[in-house]
Amino acid sequence: MSIYLVAAYVVFWGLTFLLVISIWARQRRLEQQIAALQSRLEENEA
Amino acid sequence: MGFVRKVWAIVAKDVAAELHTREMISAMLVFSVLALFIFSFALDLRGAMARAAAPGVLWATVAFAGTLGLSRSLAREQQTGCIDGLLLAPLDRSAIFFGKAIGNLIFMAVVEIVLLPLFSALFDTPLLQSGVLIVVALGTVGYAAVGTLLAAIAVNTRAREVMLPVLLLPLAIPALIAAVQATGGLVDGATWAEVGGWVRLLVVYDMVIVAVSMLTFGYVVEE
Amino acid sequence: MRKPGQDRLGIVLVGLSGVAVCVALGMVFFYAPREAAMGEVQRIFYFHVASAWVGFFAFFITFLAGIGYLARGERRWDILALSSVEIGLTFITMTVITGALWAKPAWGTYWTWEPRLTISAVQLLIYVAYGMLRAAIDSPERKARFAAVYGIVAFVTVPLSWFAIRWWRTIHPDILTSGGGMATTPKMTQTLMVSLAAFTLLYVTLLRQRIRLERAADALARLRLRADRIGK
Numbered sequence: 370m371s372i373y374l375v376a377a378y379v380v381f382w383g384l385t386f387l388l389v390i391s392i393w394a395r396q397r398r399l400e401q402q403i404a405a406l407q408s409r410l411e412e413n414e415a
Numbered sequence: 416m417g418f419v420r421k422v423w424a425i426v427a428k429d430v431a432a433e434l435h436t437r438e439m440i441s442a443m444l445v446f447s448v449l450a451l452f453i454f455s456f457a458l459d460l461r462g463a464m465a466r467a468a469a470p471g472v473l474w475a476t477v478a479f480a481g482t483l484g485l486s487r488s489l490a491r492e493q494q495t496g497c498i499d500g501l502l503l504a505p506l507d508r509s510a511i512f513f514g515k516a517i518g519n520l521i522f523m524a525v526v527e528i529v530l531l532p533l534f535s536a537l538f539d540t541p542l543l544q545s546g547v548l549i550v551v552a553l554g555t556v557g558y559a560a561v562g563t564l565l566a567a568i569a570v571n572t573r574a575r576e577v578m579l580p581v582l583l584l585p586l587a588i589p590a591l592i593a594a595v596q597a598t599g600g601l602v603d604g605a606t607w608a609e610v611g612g613w614v615r616l617l618v619v620y621d622m623v624i625v626a627v628s629m630l631t632f633g634y635v636v637e638e
Numbered sequence: 639m640r641k642p643g644q645d646r647l648g649i650v651l652v653g654l655s656g657v658a659v660c661v662a663l664g665m666v667f668f669y670a671p672r673e674a675a676m677g678e679v680q681r682i683f684y685f686h687v688a689s690a691w692v693g694f695f696a697f698f699i700t701f702l703a704g705i706g707y708l709a710r711g712e713r714r715w716d717i718l719a720l721s722s723v724e725i726g727l728t729f730i731t732m733t734v735i736t737g738a739l740w741a742k743p744a745w746g747t748y749w750t751w752e753p754r755l756t757i758s759a760v761q762l763l764i765y766v767a768y769g770m771l772r773a774a775i776d777s778p779e780r781k782a783r784f785a786a787v788y789g790i791v792a793f794v795t796v797p798l799s800w801f802a803i804r805w806w807r808t809i810h811p812d813i814l815t816s817g818g819g820m821a822t823t824p825k826m827t828q829t830l831m832v833s834l835a836a837f838t839l840l841y842v843t844l845l846r847q848r849i850r851l852e853r854a855a856d857a858l859a860r861l862r863l864r865a866d867r868i869g870k
Contacts, residue, residue, distance in 0.1 A: 377682040377739040381689070381732060385840070388728045392847050399854040406861045413868060561791060568784045572774035581770055585763040586791060589798035592806050612805060620798050627794050631787045634708050 418510055425514025429488065430521060439487045443480045443526045450476040451537065460538070469538035470598035474554070474591055477527060481558055482583060484522045486576035488515065489566040508633035512563065516628070519566075520559040527551055546601040550614065554594035557621040561586055564628040567635045586624075593617045648850075651843040658836035662688075662829070670829040679743045682736055684830050688837035689732040690758055694796070696726025696841060697761060700768075701793035704786035713856070716782035719789055720772065721848035725841055727765040733758045753804045760799050764792045 433439055454460065454472045492515070531551070535542040562583055569578035597613035607614075666684045673680035699722040707715035737755040738748045749755070771788055775781040 371677070371679045371743060373739045373743045374679050374682055377686070377736045380735050380739070381685050384728055384732050388725070388844060389847075392844070392851055396847075396851050396854060399851065399858055403854065403858050403861060406858070406865060410861070410865060410868070564787070564791065568771070568788065571780065571784070572771065573776070574770075574774045578771065578774055581767045582788065585760055585767060586795045588760055589795055589802040592799075592802040596806060596809070616798070616802060616805075620795075623794055623798070624791070627791050631708070631790060634783055634787055 421507065421510035422514045422517065425511060426518050426521070429515070429518035432491070433522065439484055439491075440522055440525055442487070443484050443522070444529055446483055447476050447480045447526060447530055448533070450479060451534070455537075465538045466540050466602075467599075469534060469540040469542070470595045470602060472538070473530070473534050473542070473598065474595050476530065477523070477551075477555070478558065478584065478587060478591065479580075480526055481523050481555075481562060482580045484526070485519055485559075485562040485566040485583075486569065486579050488519055488522065489563070489570045490576065493570050508636060509629055511636065512629050512632035515567075516560050516563040516625075519563050520555060523555050523559055524552075527555065540602050542598075542602065544601065546607055546610070547598055550594055550597045550601065550610075550617065553614065553617040553621060554590050557590045557617065557624050558587055560621070560625045560628045564632055564635065567632065571635075590617060590620050590624075593620065645850075648843075648846065651839070651846060655836070655840045655843045658832075658839050662833045662836040665829040665832050670826050671823060673826075676744060679740065682740045684833040685837070686733060686736040686740055687754075687830060688833040689729045689736065690754060691834055692837050692841045693726050693730030693733050693758060693761055695838065696722045696729065696845075697765070697789075697793055697796065699845075700726065700789045704789035704793075707782055707786040708790075713782070716786070717849055717852045717856075718845075719782075719785060721845055721852060723765060723768055723789075724848055725844045727762070727769065729837075729841070730758055730762045730765060734762055751803075751807065753800070753807050756803050756807075757796070757800050760803075761796060764796070768792065 451472065454468070454475070455465070458464070458468060458472075460468050460472070531542050531548075534540070541547075562579075565582045565586070566579050569575060569582060572578045593613040593616040597610040597617065600610040600613070601607075662684070666681050670681065670684070672678065700719045703715050703719035703722065706712075707719065734755070737758060741750050741752070741755065742748050768785065768788055772781055772785050775784060
């Protein structure tokens, strides 16, 4: 199996996963921050 | 004030301002000559190689010198705050665009008028023929148009002038390729018909880019 | 804002994309024939062209989003534009890298000014310029407006660049790449079509996720504003 073929598919999968994980990680962090802020605001209004 | 009058007023103001100091044109000229030297040394341009490289070096120099002039022209506008005073009606935005673009075109043309004979001599290439002059005019028109639009954007960013080459050069690629190919062909003795395809591409590029630049310029200067 | 567990459409899209990409992958390796001239390495071709397509299509969406933003002035158009750019940038990077990995065994050099590779590199440069432009502006309104303008003008030059580069290469063929053709069979065309469809589906899935991410960021910003007002 050609090394170039392997490398190319590593690139496809690698970049796709990097993008997916990047979006997922940022989404999680945002959701945590939103939840934290929301609960603090609710506390404050109570 | 009619549309043409407004455009003319803007052009006249810019040209007058530049005539007063001549700092922008002299910077562009000095830069161009320096670029010429750098290219010659870096690529070791002599004899046949010089002649072959001449169209490319010419257009690369024009492109880079052009970014100097475009940045300067729009930065000056920002400093003096003239544009704000001119923004009274939607029609004024197109007038401002044409006024600034024609002004920039004139500045680039002045530099080219000096460069072409200089290049002809140094590279021993017949650049001073009507076909080449037409190609230079066509290429400069498109470049000045999109350059004016992008300079107006660049000047309003944190990076300011540095942003312009980054924004402009990828968009100038079709014109650059066509201009270099057409110039090269003509200089090698091709007939007008033979480089016709490239000239047509340049014309299409100019029409499209002037139209799009004019239509979107208003959105850049509105505040 | 809905919790992730309730994002049915998202889950469906992810599932479909996953299946589609696996089907395409299967076809690439088991259905498509071994190409006569290049051998196994030629199998890079399918995903390479598919990612090139997505790179271009994503840019087209950004172009449309730019027009939408200038026409309507609504934040959602800007969100679409920047999301599409991020996805498109990833895919065009894929295209350029895999193109180089294809070029080396095919023509002996990692880079050649072959039309598709060149236009992909040009689009990559434009994407990067777009990103730099956005990064260099602080005001969100101006950022959206300027990015929209640049997206529109830049996209318009891409077809022109394509023609220019093609003609340039026709007149001055690269001795290396001219003559290097591919013997295409119907099975290869089918594999390519399936790859294109799979990648398009993947693009839509990723685009949607990125849009949701940006909306979440906006929601957080709004919450912060509320918190500031209360003085917390």
